[in-house]
Amino acid sequence: MSHATSTTPARDFTLYGETFSSRFLLGTALYSSPQLMRDSITQSRCEIVTLGLRRQNPANRDGDAIWRYIQESGCRLLPNTAGCKSVKEAVTLAEMSREIFNTDWIKLEVVGDDYNLQPDPFGLVEASEILIKKGFKVLPYCTDDLILCKRLVDVGCEVLMPWGAPIGTGQGLLNRYSLRSLRERIKDVPMIIDAGLGAPSQAAEAMEMGFDGILLNTAVAKAHNPPLMAEAFADAIDAGRKAFKAGLMQKRQTASPSTPTVGQPFWHQQ
Amino acid sequence: MIQVSVNNEIKSIAPATRLSDALQDWGYGDSKIAVAINQEFVPRSSYVERALSNNDQIDIVRPVGGG
Numbered sequence: 001m002s003h004a005t006s007t008t009p010a011r012d013f014t015l016y017g018e019t020f021s022s023r024f025l026l027g028t029a030l031y032s033s034p035q036l037m038r039d040s041i042t043q044s045r046c047e048i049v050t051l052g053l054r055r056q057n058p059a060n061r062d063g064d065a066i067w068r069y070i071q072e073s074g075c076r077l078l079p080n081t082a083g084c085k086s087v088k089e090a091v092t093l094a095e096m097s098r099e100i101f102n103t104d105w106i107k108l109e110v111v112g113d114d115y116n117l118q119p120d121p122f123g124l125v126e127a128s129e130i131l132i133k134k135g136f137k138v139l140p141y142c143t144d145d146l147i148l149c150k151r152l153v154d155v156g157c158e159v160l161m162p163w164g165a166p167i168g169t170g171q172g173l174l175n176r177y178s179l180r181s182l183r184e185r186i187k188d189v190p191m192i193i194d195a196g197l198g199a200p201s202q203a204a205e206a207m208e209m210g211f212d213g214i215l216l217n218t219a220v221a222k223a224h225n226p227p228l229m230a231e232a233f234a235d236a237i238d239a240g241r242k243a244f245k246a247g248l249m250q251k252r253q254t255a256s257p258s259t260p261t262v263g264q265p266f267w268h269q270q
Numbered sequence: 271m272i273q274v275s276v277n278n279e280i281k282s283i284a285p286a287t288r289l290s291d292a293l294q295d296w297g298y299g300d301s302k303i304a305v306a307i308n309q310e311f312v313p314r315s316s317y318v319e320r321a322l323s324n325n326d327q328i329d330i331v332r333p334v335g336g337g
Contacts, residue, residue, distance in 0.1 A: 027337030037335065052336025053304065055277040055329065058297035067302070067333045080336045088309055095311035096304035096331055167337065195337075217337030 009238060013213060015048075015159050015190055016105070016137040018076070022047045023207070024237050025078065025192065026230065027217025034065035036226050041073045044230035049075040050107055050215065052082050053096055078139065080107040085120075087127045094131055106131060107161070107194075107215075108140045116166040121148040125155060132156040141194050144178035146185055153189055160186070161194035161215060164206065168218045170198025173206060183210045200229075200236030207240025208248060272324035283322060290317040293330070303330050 011021040026046040031037035041049060049070060056063060070077070079097035084090040087110065094106045110127055112120030119142050128138045132155060140152050144162045152160060162182060165171035173179060174196065183191065192213040193206040203214045214237050223229035271282045276296060283292055289312065293299060305312045306329040312320060322328070 028335035029337050031335065050336050052334050053331035054334045056332045056334070058301060063332055063334050066335050070333075082336055092306050092309050092311050093331075096306060099311075099314060100302060100304040100331075100333065 013190075015139070020047045020076075022234070023213040023241060024234050025050065025194075025213060025215035026220065027051075027215070028066060028070060029217055030221035031226060034069055037066060037221075038069040038073070039227040040220055040230040041069070041075065043227040043234070044220070045234045046230075047075055048078050049073065050078045050080050050217070051101075052080050053093060053100065076105070077101045077103050078105050078107050079103065080141075081109045083111065084109060085111050087123050087130065090123070090127045091130050091134075094127075094136060095134070098136070104135055105137045105139065108138050117168075118166065119143055119163070121145060121151075124148070125151045128152055128157055129155040139192070144175050144182055146178070146182055149182060149186055149189075153186065157189075159190045159192065161192045163195045164193045164202065165196025167195040169196050170219055171196055172198060172202035173209075176209075179206070179211075180209060200232045203233055204236040204240035204243070207237055208243045210244050213237075272322070274322055274324070274326045274328055276328045277330055285324075286321045288318060289320040289322060292322060293317065296330075298330060301332060303332055305330050 009021040011019050013020040013023050022045050024044050024046045025048045026041060026044045027050045028037055031040065051070060079101050081090040081093045084093055090108060090110050097106060098104055108124065108127055108131065110120045110123035112118050112123065121143065124140050124142055128140055131138050138157050139159045139161055140157055141161050142148055142152060149160050149162065165174045190212040192215050193211050194215040197203055197214065197216050198219050206214060220226050220230045220233060272285050273280055273282055308327050
């Protein structure tokens with residue numbers, strides 16, 4: 001095997017029939033300038049970016065540069081329904097997104113609680129079912145609840161996006177037990193850890209656990225050097241994926257020497 | 271005149287004004303936008319024929335960065 005083969009990411013990340021080589025999905029909000037967002041997208045090596053729709057005064061052209069840079073990136077667009085608190089709001093915003101961005105992909109968010117922005121599981125299932133019947137490809141932002149994830153798959157979601165922690169907290173993987181159970185029980189549906197990660201090491205851990213991808217925004221956008229942090233996350237995600245494919249060793253309770261004990265000098269039978 | 275709410279701002283317009291004309295008047299003529307009226311999505315193809323009614327709640331959105 002050549003070195004080039006072993007270091008080039010495989011194009012084996014499939015979402016709704018489309019394949020990608022990057023397993024990093026990056027958000028486009030919260031950057032201090034559109035240029036930093038553009039440079040972060042470049043350094044992240046991502047192929048999918050999230051974006052949103054909001055009311056704006058027609059005289060306000062602040063969003064034009066962001067939109068232009070996103071288009072120039074060539075990334076696949078994954079619009080969201082961020083902030084929607086009801087099924088009706090989420091479905092309507094998804095329809096608006098489909099028209100404006102010309103894609104049937106939607107990152108479905110139905111907020112159930114303002115304090116931690118926890119997804120509403122009941123609204124999420126109902127909205128997913130409606131949108132899938134309307135021809136959408138739904139990527140639901142959900143909790144790590146196994147039954148919720150099963151219901152989302154039942155109604156036709158081909159990708160799941162469980163949270164690591166509440167949006168914007170940078171807390172990392174708060175519930176490892178649930179996440180491991182989820183991965184073990186739902187093996188054949190791509191799962192992307194979405195939100196709550198603050199450090200590349202946390203992304204690497206999620207990938208080592210067997211998750212298929214990482215979606216985040218704040219941890220990059222709010223770093224002192226967002227493009228560099230984007231690159232750090234990209235490297236960590238690649239490393240975690242390689243580690244998962246390589247297979248981690250089993251943990252042991254007691255020490256076991258790595259250097260051979262046979263031939264140990266200075267040891268003499270008494 | 272009738273009154274409609276545009277992104278939560280009250281505006282007065284002539285009865286039966288077409289959505290396409292109203293969007294031009296409000297400065298959205300050349301913008302990349304999507305529209306909902308009373309929380310129902312309105313496809314771009316129907317802007318010309320859609321007549322606005324009194325108390326319509328109109329949402330006009332544009333692309334922004336998002337997570």
